[in-house]
Amino acid sequence: MISLAFVQTERYYVTFIKGTVLLKKTGKPVKIGDALLPTDALVFKENSGKVSCISPGKGRFDISAAKLSGGNKNELLAVLKSNLVPSTSTYRLSTRSLMFEGYDPKSYFVSSETHDRILLLRDEVLPIAPSYKMDNVNFFFIQYVSDSKTVTKKLAHTDKGVIFSDADFSGISSSIKFCYQEQTTSGPRSAMLAEFVPVLAGKEELRQEAKLIAAHSGIADKKKLKEYITGHVFDNYGKIGTQEIDKLMQ
Amino acid sequence: MKTSIKWLISFAHAFLLLGFTAWWMNTGFTYGDEQLLIKWSSILKRVVFQIDKDPPKKDFIFINLAYEKALIPREDGLGNEVITDREKLGRFFQIVKKNQQQIKFTFCDVFLQGRSENDSLLQSAVSGIHNIVFPTHFDSKDHIEKLDINVPRAIADYRMASSGFMKFKLFQSDTLPTVPVLLYEKLNKKEFVHRKGFYLDHNKPVLNSMIIDYQIRAHELFEQGEYPVVTLSELLLLPEEVVVNEFLRGRFVILGDFNTDVHETVFGSTPGTLILINVYLSLTAGQHLISIWWLLFLLTGYLIFSRIMLFPPPEDDEDHPPSWFGPLLGSATFLAVFSIVSYLLFNQHLQVLIITLYINLLRFIIQQRNAKWSKDDFKKWLLELRETYFNFK
Numbered sequence: 240m241i242s243l244a245f246v247q248t249e250r251y252y253v254t255f256i257k258g259t260v261l262l263k264k265t266g267k268p269v270k271i272g273d274a275l276l277p278t279d280a281l282v283f284k285e286n287s288g289k290v291s292c293i294s295p296g297k298g299r300f301d302i303s304a305a306k307l308s309g310g311n312k313n314e315l316l317a318v319l320k321s322n323l324v325p326s327t328s329t330y331r332l333s334t335r336s337l338m339f340e341g342y343d344p345k346s347y348f349v350s351s352e353t354h355d356r357i358l359l360l361r362d363e364v365l366p367i368a369p370s371y372k373m374d375n376v377n378f379f380f381i382q383y384v385s386d387s388k389t390v391t392k393k394l395a396h397t398d399k400g401v402i403f404s405d406a407d408f409s410g411i412s413s414s415i416k417f418c419y420q421e422q423t424t425s426g427p428r429s430a431m432l433a434e435f436v437p438v439l440a441g442k443e444e445l446r447q448e449a450k451l452i453a454a455h456s457g458i459a460d461k462k463k464l465k466e467y468i469t470g471h472v473f474d475n476y477g478k479i480g481t482q483e484i485d486k487l488m489q
Numbered sequence: 490m491k492t493s494i495k496w497l498i499s500f501a502h503a504f505l506l507l508g509f510t511a512w513w514m515n516t517g518f519t520y521g522d523e524q525l526l527i528k529w530s531s532i533l534k535r536v537v538f539q540i541d542k543d544p545p546k547k548d549f550i551f552i553n554l555a556y557e558k559a560l561i562p563r564e565d566g567l568g569n570e571v572i573t574d575r576e577k578l579g580r581f582f583q584i585v586k587k588n589q590q591q592i593k594f595t596f597c598d599v600f601l602q603g604r605s606e607n608d609s610l611l612q613s614a615v616s617g618i619h620n621i622v623f624p625t626h627f628d629s630k631d632h633i634e635k636l637d638i639n640v641p642r643a644i645a646d647y648r649m650a651s652s653g654f655m656k657f658k659l660f661q662s663d664t665l666p667t668v669p670v671l672l673y674e675k676l677n678k679k680e681f682v683h684r685k686g687f688y689l690d691h692n693k694p695v696l697n698s699m700i701i702d703y704q705i706r707a708h709e710l711f712e713q714g715e716y717p718v719v720t721l722s723e724l725l726l727l728p729e730e731v732v733v734n735e736f737l738r739g740r741f742v743i744l745g746d747f748n749t750d751v752h753e754t755v756f757g758s759t760p761g762t763l764i765l766i767n768v769y770l771s772l773t774a775g776q777h778l779i780s781i782w783w784l785l786f787l788l789t790g791y792l793i794f795s796r797i798m799l800f801p802p803p804e805d806d807e808d809h810p811p812s813w814f815g816p817l818l819g820s821a822t823f824l825a826v827f828s829i830v831s832y833l834l835f836n837q838h839l840q841v842l843i844i845t846l847y848i849n850l851l852r853f854i855i856q857q858r859n860a861k862w863s864k865d866d867f868k869k870w871l872l873e874l875r876e877t878y879f880n881f882k
Contacts, residue, residue, distance in 0.1 A: 250735065252726075252727055252731065254722075254723040254726050254727075255723075271726060272726060272727060272728070274731075291723070293717075293719045293720075293723050293724070293736075294717070295550075295717060295735040295736050296546070296547070296717060297714060297717060298551075298714055298716070298717035298718040298719055299717075299718055299719050299720065299723065343749070346751060346753070346758060349753065350753075351524065351753070352524070352525065352528065352755075462708075462709075462713060463535070463539070465708075466532060466535070467532075470529075470532060481708055481712060481757065485712075
């Protein structure tokens with residue numbers, strides 16, 4: 240059981256419910272269209288429970304039980320006891336996860352600012368839009384020329400996105416072609432989606448760098464700090480998505 | 490040459506540079522380094538000087554149509570194509586129509602081409618709404634595209650630089666205004682006048698091509714949650730009085746696909762709808778107006794620049810080619826600072842770095858007259874310039 244308290248002075252209209260979610264003060268299940276007040280607390284019966292709501296001033300929020308609890312009873316009790324779930328940050332994370340499902344490679348791997356240098360986090364999943372199916376017969380691959388020979392390598396993937404590792408890029412001296420192969424009714428079909436210069440770096444070393452920059456920048460505002468670090472990464476490595484910048488700043 | 494003559498020539502040359510700047514800014518071209526300069530000017534203003542005033546949050550509501558899709562049969566062959574669900578749009582605009590007096594304006598960034606079975610519903614819902622606009626575009630022959638539903642419309646095209654959106658041309662057609670111009674005229678009760686090749690806003694000359702300031706940036710919308718973003722389906726789940734009283738009343742309603750209709754800008758990927766709204770906000774902020782103070786600032790800057798660059802001190806060693814790297818770096822720095830100051834003081838980005846090339850060539854010619862140069866020296870100078878400044882190999 241998980242409890243969540245709203246701490247903002249807005250009305251939140253429920254638009255989607257997954258699982259059993261009760262309004263703590265009445266003990267009754269929450270229904271679509273219910274207006275929740277900032278002081279209301281929700282009780283999620285299942286860890287997979289989720290509530291989406293919209294507010295006139297804040298927009299759309301997605302409250303997921305799994306993200307709040309972490310599946311640990313002690314943490315759950317702490318939330319219950321303190322009743323101080325930072326609703327704004329929870330909302331932001333949830334909103335982002337709902338709105339953002341993955342990048343479209345056609346637009347992601349293009350950057351005039353960095354002359355098409357794209358920063359790839361080593362061995363990390365780069366989320367790809369769900370419109371690109373990924374399984375055994377639908378996958379991404381890269382193509383490049385090394386020692387006058389054309390090399391083609393299939394990229395590892397999960398159901399969320401692609402993974403780049405050092406082995407994929409050995410012997411590359413310039414740009415690569417990022418391609419997608421899909422299974423169609425008339426057989427497999429490949430298409431080149433983008434061409435860019437890959438810059439591979441480890442998440443941990445970049446995170447340390449971001450931490451160092453943050454410590455010496457003198458910028459307290461998170462939004463402005465993010466812009467500052469983004470500029471640094473773009474200049475020194477290459478383009479990277481905003482979601483990935485968030486990972487580096489965590 | 491007398492000093493006064495030098496200043497007089499510099500003054501005349503300043504006008505030449507002013508004319509060149511006006512022409513260059515009015516074109517769709519952007520030089521790569523200028524784009525970088527514009528981006529960093531904005532970061533300097535917002536991050537270092539913390540001048541970042543957002544428009545009031547209560548004035549806007551963004552309705553995302555990314556998940557409101559429907560299939561219609563293809564007109565040119567077998568199969569279906571995806572369009573925005575017109576049944577849902579129709580239901581929403583029925584609410585808007587009944588309550589249009591309470592809504593500031595509605596911009597529905599949906600290109601209404603292709604026919605669906607719900608067109609009549611949408612047509613009847615939109616007919617009679619006065620404060621609404623839809624986008625249309627130019628086709629490949631520069632004719633304005635016809636929409637399949639009769640709605641108020643305006644042009645939403647922009648010229649793409651090699652790398653993405655940079656400048657927006659306010660006036661693109663004699664028959665239809667652009668979306669930001671229409672919004673500005675309707676919401677601010679103003680009207681642009683076209684006279685002798687110039688556009689005037691209340692007798693003040695305006696820039697036709699604008700490098701806009703992003704008052705609302707994409708990450709403020711989708712990550713910071715600074716402005717309300719909802720989806721249409723969710724809104725339609727709620728009772729009409731809640732939708733009107735709490736979500737629409739007194740607001741600028743903006744509908745668009747914020748997930749897939751995205752374009753590269755100096756601030757990263759930005760939905761096309763948001764770009765158009767930012768152009769409108771730039772107009773509201775008066776960024777399109779050419780002020781006399783800005784002109785004087787430009788003229789003074791160019792006067793000093795011309796005086797320094799056109800009348801360099803003689804080279805110490807006349808047997809060697811004149812130095813070029815110092816003046817090149819110096820002029821680029823001067824113009825970069827000039828552009829940043831223009832943005833900080835007058836909110837006007839300048840595209841001036843291209844002038845570096847012209848002025849250095851001119852300076853070279855002047856200096857060459859006093860130096861003993863061969864053709865080989867000249868060729869070497871050009872090659873070095875190409876490899877360093879242009880980064881061509």
